[in-house]
Amino acid sequence: MKAMLIALSLIQAAAPVSDGAQDATERSIGLRDRWQWLTRDIAFPAEWDSDGRHFHYRKTVAGGFAFVDVDAATQAKRPAFDAAALAPALARVLERPVDPLRLPFEHFAYQDGRGAIVAMIDYQPYRCTLVAPQCEKLVDRxxxxxxxxxxxxxxxxxxxxxxxxxxxxxxxxxxxxxxxxxxxxxxxxxxxxxxxxxxxxxxxxxxxxxxxxxxxxxxxxxxxxxxxxxxxxxxxxxxxxxxxxxxxxxxxxxxxxxxxxxxxxxxxxxxxxxxxLFPNAYTLSNLRWRKDGRSVAFDYLRRGFDQAKVIAVDADSGVAHAAVTEDTKTFIHAERRFLHDVNDAGRELIWASERDGWRHLYLIDGTTGRVKRQITKGDWVVRDIAHVDDAKRRIWFSASGVTPGEDPYHKHWFRVDFDGRNLVRLTDGNEMHEASFSPDATRFVDVHSRTDRPEVAELRDGDTGRVIAVLERGDASALTAAGFRPPETFVAKGRDGRTDIWGLVVRPRDYDPAKRYPVIENIYAGPHDSFVPKGFWPFGGFSGGDKAMGMQQIADLGFVVVMIDGMGTANRSKAFHDVAWKNLDDSGFPDRIAWIKALAAKDRAVDITRVGIYGGSAGGQSTLNALLFHPDFYTAGVAYAGCFDNRMDKIEWNEQWLGWPVDQSYLDASGVVHAAKLQGRLLMVVGEQDSNVDPASTMQVVDALIRADKDFELLVVPNGEHAAGRTTGPVRYAQRRQYDFFRRTLLGEQTPNRNAR
Known part of the structure; x- marks a missing residue:
């Protein structure tokens, strides 16, 4: 109670200002409603039926979006279902209104011969029949x-x-x-x-x-x-x-x-x-029998994430051997492990590994565990493995960083034989490609775009990449007429003076190069991925639309807003990624600061004497650490739902990057341990019912700040989950608090006394 009273007393009360200034935040927040349905594009790659005869996707239409079903042979299109009939059925089970043009899911799968669909809504599965629609929440037993x-x-x-x-x-x-x-x-x-x-x-x-x-x-x-x-x-x-x-x-x-x-x-x-062969397991996978029934296999990940194996066990004797072994001095990216048992026989395995410094595919002898052949090779990264054809001995996959001079995060699609020969590039152009392959990989839907180019969706041949048909072509003309301008892609050298660091710059729509603008960084530095959007800005589903829209909203208040993928994030080399190992307090800040300084050297309107930062979850932790460890550069931050002390957060995310057992690296990154170093202005936002990051992590920082006699602001959202204030629920209130905070701390503006209206 004492901590809450003190924190609440720190909320600033500003004098009333003019109506124009009072409306600036609301106008900026309202940009989403004004722009959201102005584009015509496909937000997500297609989803195929199991027989490969049809696929469906979601696209934007006037006032919302619609699901389209396509006959793969004729390319004939029709509505995937009757949305007007489905919406009332969903409304009954969800106990809230449902707009047919804004159904509350992004993906679905057909069931019962296309007589029903299953979709995830609010992280829960729901099933709806399509004739005389009725919906029910599915219970996981x-x-x-x-x-x-x-x-x-x-x-x-x-x-x-x-x-x-x-x-x-x-x-x-x-x-x-x-x-x-x-x-x-x-x-x-x-x-x-x-x-x-x-x-x-x-x-x-x-x-x-x-x-x-x-x-x-x-x-x-x-x-x-x-x-x-x-x-x-x-x-x-x-x-x-x-x-x-x-x-x-x-x-x-x-x-x-x-x-x-x-x-x-x-x-x-x-x-x-x-x-x-598998002591001290963090996890073992489900048991998988080989098709001859003579052996059973499972995957092993050692506690500490520094070793992964595939273990095969002879059914009669119980004798086990390692069919694959992957060792590292740092971490194995557990979510990116890939295994394919060729012909389900255990004699040959396709395995993804970073053992040569880049993520590539290997053919492994399943009886000895030895590498028979490195299938892909080069200073580039294999990303997604879409299909493996054992009869043709061929693999379809995506990769990034293949084309010199192109954005190294852009994905392109390829096929290659098991022996590494006949590498065929299936997509081209300096763009981001997301693809969805038919079950037999004979065809695929390619949705490609760039931050400044709307999506184009094409049906392509899976063997050659030849375009069979253009399915949809994005149209941003109405958005452009409303004032949209694409962001600037900016590249600068990182901390080592050699490595290219990529990011985006979003400026106010009324940008004046003769003025001086504070900088605000939108940060997410989680090692599990890269995060700067690469698809069409701002609404492409795989391009980070929520990030993009929020950045433009903030920029329009009078800021230059940036987003950067620094060292320690994924989808580059192993060395680039390993910077995060036992080093989460780093968050790529040496690269980020060098990048922002390079931007300021190019554009004198960028004022690096006033730099803010905001982020959620791991981005919330990074936001606080920016103010603790780099107060000479970052002066104001808004931290949402931060995992401020990694000892308080979920087991798998933190042990993967900081190792096991818990050691000094956990303390080095702790906002609780280092709270007394706070020098800048801080607003923390946390959902009371956060089930992703224990909300006590935030309150322990609050306690440490109070003990250190530091000033800060705190917003606790009752009933709020992990995304409280960032996506659903009381989002406008938390956004307003964030935007007003930056206006006060970086622009020196008086924000309205909203209690006076």
Whole structure:
């Protein structure tokens, strides 16, 4: 209570100003509503039916967007469904109005012979029938896992009997032991005898061999059940506060220990697989049987993210060997691991690796783990692997950085044979290409654009890249007439004086080069990706439209707004990425500062004596660290939902970049530990019910700032989630607070006393 009262007392109350100045923030925030539907483009790549005969996509239309279904053979188009009929059905289940032109989802998949669709809405799956539409929220019956590593034992596991390949038998777990019995709940053949509540067989891991001779499952020793408790201070429709609890493993916590066990189906003989090759696992993947039933495989990621393997186990003997081993002195980018088992036989594997300093594809001997051949090679990065054809021994993939002189983040699409020969480029032009391939890769939809070029969607041949048909051509004429101007792409050398750092510059629409403008950086420096938009600005779905629109809104208040991908972010070389290792306090600031100074040297209107910064989540942490570690350059910042102390945040994101066990690198990046260094002006915004980053992380910074007798501003959004104030909910209020904050701190303006109106 003391901390909240002190923080609230720090909110500045400014004197009333003229109506024109009072309306500046509101006018800027309203830009989204005025511009949002002025373009005509495709926001996302197409999605194909499983038979490859049709695909569908979403495109903007007057007042909103529509879903279009396309016959791949004839290119005939029709509405993907009756949106006017679907909207009322969705409104009933969501208990809120739904506009047919603004349906609350971006993607969907057909089901039941195109008689129904399934879509994600607010991170939950919903299913809607299309004839006499009715919608329902789908319930996931699987046992939840905290960030994938600790099972929530308060929720029963999905324990439906798993049928053997011939349908005669079924396996399930009873009293923590694996049981095999006749199908339909018949005679029990055998059950294990070593399961217990503290060392149980997981029914959701049961996997039958294709020949039915063996069945395997994981035996699990539970990890630490850390619970984060949040107070819901203003629950809707209620007076008294309530509590919310969440299973939330944090760095250093014990994770579930999993051990694969193989059973002979006929006898029940048990073989426990020794963990010699996979000790100290952070995660093990689902068990995968090879098609001959002689071996089972799984992926292993070592705690600390410095080793990954594919482990194959002989079903009869239980002897394991490493089919692939990937070691690094820093981190393995877990989300970018790729494995393809050629012919599902285990003899050859396609594997993505950064072992030569760039992410490339390798053909691995699955029996020895040795590299048979490096398939792709060069100072460029393999990005997405879309399709692997075992019969043709061919791979379709995207890559960036291939063309000298082009933006190194632009993706292009290629195909290549397993032996590295016949590398064929399927897309061209100095643009960003997002593609969606048919199930057999004979055709693909290519949506290409650039920050200054609207999207063009084309159906192309998957073998040659030849354009079969132009599906849609973006039109930004109305947007341009309304005053839109594309951002400037700017490149400058990084901290080493050699490496190109890429970013964007957004200026006010009434920009006057004779004036001087403060700079505001929109930062997100999470090592898991790169973040500067590359597709058409500002509304392309894969181009970072929300970032773009917000940057123009702020710029129009009288700022030059920039966004930069500094060292430590992904999609460049391994060395570029490794800057983040045990170094999250860095956030690429030496590159960012050098880049902004280079911009100012080119454009005298850029005033680097007044530099602000804002960001959310990891960007919120970087925002605070800018003020703590670089106060001579950054003087004002707005930090949304920051993971300000990595010991407080989710386990997998932080252990991946800072390692395990928890060490000094966690303290080096901590805004709590270094709070007393604050010199600039700070506004923090946090959602009370943030389930992504523990909101206590923000309050611990508040406590440390108060103890250090520092001035700051704090906005807590009741019932707000991780994106509180940035996307949905009370977004205009938080935006207004952010924009007014920068007007006061960087422009020296008096902002309105909005309580006086």
């Amino acid at each position: 699987h046992r939840p896992r905290g960030f994938g590593v600790v099972r929530d034992l308060s929720v029963p596991a999905l324990n439906d009997p798993q049928a053997s390949p011939d349908g005669r038998l079924e396996a399930l777990v009873i009293d923590d032991n694996l049981v095999v019995r006749d199908a339909g709940g018949g005679r029990e053949h055998w059950r294990s005898a070593d399961g217990s509540a503290g060392d149980f067989y997981d029914p959701e891991s049961i996997a039958w061999a294709p020949d039915g001779r063996h069945v395997a499952a994981y035996r699990v020793q539970p990890g630490y059940r850390r619970i984060v408790t949040r107070v819901v201070a203003a629950p809707p429709g209620r007076v008294q506060p309530v509590l919310a609890e969440q299973l939330y493993p944090k760095p250093g916590d014990a994770v579930d220990r999993e051990r694969p066990v193989i059973f002979d189906t006929a006898s029940g003989r048990r073989t426990v697989v020794a963990d010699t």
